Amino acid sequence: MKRIAWILLLAVAACARPEPALGLLVSTSGTLADMGAEVLHGWQLALEDVPAAKRPHSFQIDAGSSAVSAVRAYHELVDQGATLVLGPLTTDQAVAVAEAARERRVPFVTPTATGDEVTRDNRWAFRTCAADRDVAKALALFARFELQLARLVVVVDLSSRWSVGLGQAFADAFRQRNGRVVETVAFAPTLGGQSTLLEDLAQVDAEGVLLAVRHDALMPALRGASEATLAKFVLLGVDGWQGPGLAEELAGRARGAYVARHFSTQEPGAADFIAKHREAFDELPGDPAALTYDAARMLLGLWSPEANPDALRRALLEQHHVPGVTGTVRMASDGSPNAKSIVLEQLHDPARSRFLRRLAD
Amino acid sequence: MPDDDTTPRKILKDATRVLGERLDSAEFEREYPPLSGDRTEYLHAGDQSSSDLPLGGLRVGVVVDGYRIKRQIGRGGMGVVYEAEQVNLGRTVALKVMPPGAVRNERSVDRFRREATAVARLSHPRIVAVHGFNISDGLAYIAMEFVQGLDLAEVIDRLRTARTHGRRFVRISGPELEKDITEWAQGRKLIGTVPGDPRLRDGIVIDLRNPFPMAAALVADAADALRHAHAHGVIHRDIKPSNLILSREGRLKLSDFGLAKDTDAGSLTESGDFVGSPAYVSPEQASPRRVRVDERSDIYSLGVTLYELVTLHQPFGGKHVAVILRQILTKDPPPPSKLNPRVPRDLETIVLKAIEKDPDRRYASAEELGEDLRRFLNFEPIRARPLGAASRTLRQIRRHRMGVAVGTLLIAVLVLSALLAMVQSGASGPGEDQRRLEQALLARGLPAAQHERALRWLAQLSAAESAGDRRDQLDAALADAQAALTASRVPELVARLAVLDAFAARGSWDEQQRALLAASTVGIKVEFAQRLWAELAANASGGFDRRQKLSVLEGLLQDPDWLVVENAATALGSLSDSSSLGALLDALGQEVDAARRRALIGGLRRYGHPDSVALLSEALHDESPAVRMAALEALDELDPNDLLQRLAPLARDKATWIRHRYDAVLARRGRR
Structure with a gap:
């Protein structure tokens, strides 16, 4: 009798165990919802590339727009059976999720979080985009040797781990090429003053400004800047700049504006993806969609319901050459791709806005 | 032959000692500009001497208002002191002359006048007498009794030197003060261990194996002088070894009332500036808040002097003023017996009572201190009682409750963590836990309403039986903390963060929630x-005063997350409140993580204070090139006079880009 009871108990336990799945940690609410929608586009397109019969069991949970909500969502994904997680979106979220992953031992792959610390000393944290150090290096090389800039100001948002980290990485990279960062402006959104960010620099003896900020902080700064200030500085931007109205705001005002990105719609090698995206969603893909598309394709290719999280982790480390629309992933042992390429775009004249080059691929 | 005491080198050395920090000549010139124009000619009109002109001072031989300058004997914040001859009486005086630049400063003149009038109404054999003073026509001086001998700072220097060289006896007074004592000491048995002993005809000699009676006797004499000053309503405010002069005859005299203040007039300068000598100021003087300073402040400083005499160490050391002041406010001094095991227990008790942080726990008067020292000298039971472990704990709690260290989150976190660990391990009953938790929260100086709320929450967490329950409780607490932040309820938020940190630090917390x-x-x-x-x-x-808010930010400098440190350091650096510099320096000195070190250097760079030069120079040797570069740039901006010398190690730096930047700094300065 006792034996039967045990068998029944084990059977119930086996039935209660959630089905292994590929979890999607996507921000569909809050300030990151727009980018989250792009992530879903990329995911959807990648899923469509896989025959219906071979599509894995997958489900998504809203990661919200904060680090806390992302950690909650990660736990929920794992609780519900995810053995591999795609997401989250930002560095701030990914750093927090990385700590949770260390405890839960279920790997996650962020397609978009560039912060160097995301994958540092953590075997369960992966990314498929270029890290800050790559973005910073590409932009510093371009600023120093193409644009011949020697003296720059770096502007960072103190609330954002991504912004401060990227600003530091760029400053180091620029200095390593004999450039001089004459000032680092750290602003706090709580204190306000974004609208005078650039104007406050009018008297600084510098040739350019790196604005390591997101679109919502960038636009007030551009709108608050005088013609003279915008004519004085070359503006350097990063992937967080993406958003509506930017090119129009810069048109005819800026001396120059260049942005480092992961993807360009003018990139010749991405024509098929761009066409598919346009057809499915009636718009051009942005960086989050393209990066997620590449990451999702890689994960869909390696995920298996039989593989436990540790096996999936090891499989991720085996991804030594995975071409994609955002460049080739050559996964390194630290969970970050080796020398992932960067796109440089010129923005200041919408009519001439153009893809400049892909570096380091 | 020029007198050695008047050479710029000697003056600088003296100034270094008097001001408690090293000065270079350019800085010195700026602070004490040479006389110029008509006034210089006037002052030098009677000069018949060809002696060198001391930096910014009066020429030897010049007669000023009836006083003929003989030599310069010292220099302090309030003026230059000369040995001079009062021509009409033929007596030697010490003439303290205000720096010419300071005469144009009304506040400085007021201070000078206050010193003169304060001392003029004191008449005591242990206080240097004032013979006259004059403030007019762009000239300000005080003529004082000239005391020939060593001040106690020089005595301490001699004791330290003797100890270093393994000598046992040190002569500190007498006609043969300069003679080598080694020969004298051979075969002698030291007699007379207190000043005034008739057997000390050759002057006072201290035996390094037992310097305690002499130290106690000297400080008891100083306490007598203070008692007299206090009785006449004068607080000295700058008691330190260099202001206590031991005459060649072996009589101790209290001098330099440059910072003295009437007891009725409060304690701070009008601007709230820090006054005094950093190592010897009392906690109430060191406090950035406007705290009334009374006689007990002098007792503290005299206690520190006694501490240094018996241990040859200052209770709080450090290269930077801000660091010393912070320690005075927050740290307990090491017991003298730890530094010198021979210190008698009673004398240690007296010293520690004199330098209690809470003025109410010190000797109430200089008289009480002097009496206890004499009881010690006469082998009678002293009145002061040593503190037990329980008293020390209670004192800590009281000190925190006073708000001196509100915001030192780390301490609270440690206390709470320990208590919570005990709760978990079942080491103590719930009633006991709650009582101790309450004490810990009380120590943080928060309103009682916050205690009740925090305790209630802690109780709920402790009572939660399952991980799920605890998670719910924690979620609720986080939501409450967020709400407190949104509504700017600062005290509540400080309490909540302390408790959350305690849980985060607790090893056995639900791992998923960490x-x-x-x-x-x-x-x-x-x-x-x-x-x-x-x-x-x-x-x-917003509910907290300025210092409390600064303290919260200072506490965040210790946070394990570099972004938090970056925010706190940037805020403190940008605010540049003088009272926070020590916290930044302390944090940098103790930090082990490169990202956090870089953040702290960024804060110091914004702060732009010369006191950070030494620590930034150390950071030039950091293992992280990014930290080295941050330090280089911060130093370059601070631009100390010896910048190139400080940067010199970078000429061989492993990182090419740092060497390039170093070369650029050199090139900009025209060295290459």
Whole structure:
């Protein structure tokens, strides 16, 4: 009798165990919802590339727009059976999720979080985009040797781990090429003053400004800047700049504006993806969609319901050459791709806005 | 032959000692500009001497208002002191002359006048007498009794030197003060261990194996002088070894009332500036808040002098003024017996009572201190009682409750962690836990309403039986913390963060929740730091006073997350409140993580204070090239006079880019 009871108990336990799945940690609410929608586009397109019969069991949970909500969502994904997680979106979220992953031992792959610390000393944290150090290096090389800039100001948002980290990485990279960062402006959104960010620099003896900020902080700064200030500085931007109205705001005002990105719609090698995206969603893909598309394709290719999280982790480390629309992933042992390429775009004249080059691929 | 005491080198050396910090000649010139124009000619009109002109001073031989300058004997913040001859009486005086630049400063003249009038109404054999003073026509001086001998700072120097060289006896007074004592000491048995002993005809000699009676006797004499000054309503405010002069005859005299103040007039300068000598100031003088300073402040400083005499160490050391002041406010001094095991227990008790942080726990008067020292000298029971372990704990709690260290989150976190660990391990009953938790929260100086709320929450967490229950409780607490932040309820938020940190630090907490907890608190702390920055910049109150808010930011410098440190350091650096410099320096000195070190250097760079030069120079040797570069740039901006010398190690730096930058600095300065 006792034996039967045990068998029944084990059977119930086996039935209660959630089905292994590929979890999607996507921000569909809050300030990151727009980018989250792009992530879903990329995911959807990648899923469509896989025959219906071979599509894995997958489900998504809203990661919200904060680090806390992302950690909650990660736990929920794992609780519900995810053995591999795609997401989250930002560095701030990914750093927090990385700590949770260390405890839960279920790997996650962020397609978009560039912060160097995301994958540092953590075997369960992966990314498929270029890290800050790559973005910073590409932009510093371009600023120093193409644009011949020697003296720059770096502007960072103190609330954002991504912004401060990227600003530091760029400053180091620029200095390593004999450039001089004459000032680092750290602003706090709580204190306000974004609208005078650039104007406050009018008297600084510098040739350019790196604005390591997101679109919502960038636009007030551009709108608050005088013609003279915008004519004085070359503006350097990063992937967080993406958003509506930017090119129009810069048109005819800026001396120059260049942005480092992961993807360009003018990139010749991405024509098929761009066409598919346009057809499915009636718009051009942005960086989050393209990066997620590449990451999702890689994960869909390696995920298996039989593989436990540790096996999936090891499989991720085996991804030594995975071409994609955002460049080739050559996964390194630290969970970050080796020398992932960067796109440089010129923005200041919408009519001439153009893809400049892909570096380091 | 020029007198050695008047050479610029000697003056600088003296100034270094008097001011408690090293000066270079250019800085010195700036502070004490040479006389110029008509006034210089006037002062030098009677000069018949060809002696060198001391930096910014009066020429030897010149007669000023009836006093003929003989040599310069010292230099302090309030003026240059000369040995001079009062021509009409033929007596030697010490003439303290205000620096010419200071005569144009009304506040300085007021201080000078106050010193003169304060001392003029004192008449005591242990206080240097004033013979006259004059403030007119761009000239300000005080003529004082000339005391030939060593001040106690020089005595301490001699004792230290003797100890270093393994000598046992040190002569500190007498006609043969300069003679080598080694020969004298051979075959002698030291007699007379206190000043005034008739057997000390050759002057006072201290036996390094037992310097305690002499130290106690000298300080008892100083206490007599202070008693007299206090009885006449004068607080000295700058008691330190160099202001206690031991005459060649072996009589101790209290001098330099340059910072003296009437007891009725409060304690601070009008601007709230720090006054005094850093190592010897009392906690109430060191406090950035406006705290009334009374006689007990002098007792503290005299206690520190006694401490140094018996241990040959100052209770609080450090290269930077801000660091010393912070220690005075927050740390307990090491017991003298730890530094010198021979220190008698009673004398140690007296010293520690004199330098209690809480003035109410010190000797109430100089008279009480002097009496206890004499009881010690006469082998009678002293009145002071040593503190037990329980008293020390209670004292800590009281000190925190006074608000001196509100915001030192780390301490609270450690206390709470320990208590919570005990709760978990079942080491003590719930009633006991709650009582101790209450004490810990009380120590943080928060309103009682916050205690009740925090205790209630802690009780709920302790009572939660399952991980799920605890998670719910924690979620609720995080939501409450967020709400407190949104509503700017600062005291509540400080309490909540302390408790959350305690849980985060607890090893046995639900592992799934730890990342959530860390992510939550980091977000809250970052926004909190920014809000505090905004409020401090705007001088808004928000429930906490300015110092308390600064303390919270200072506490965040210790946070394990570099982004929190970056925010706190940027805020403090941008606010540049003088009272926070020590916290930044302390944090940098103790930090082990490169990212956090870099953040702290960024804060110091914004601060732009010369006191950070030494620590930034150390950071030039950091293992992280990014930290080395940050230090280089910060130093370059601070631009100390010896910048190139400080940067010199970078000429061989492993990183090419750092060497390039170093070369650029050199090139900019025209060295290459």
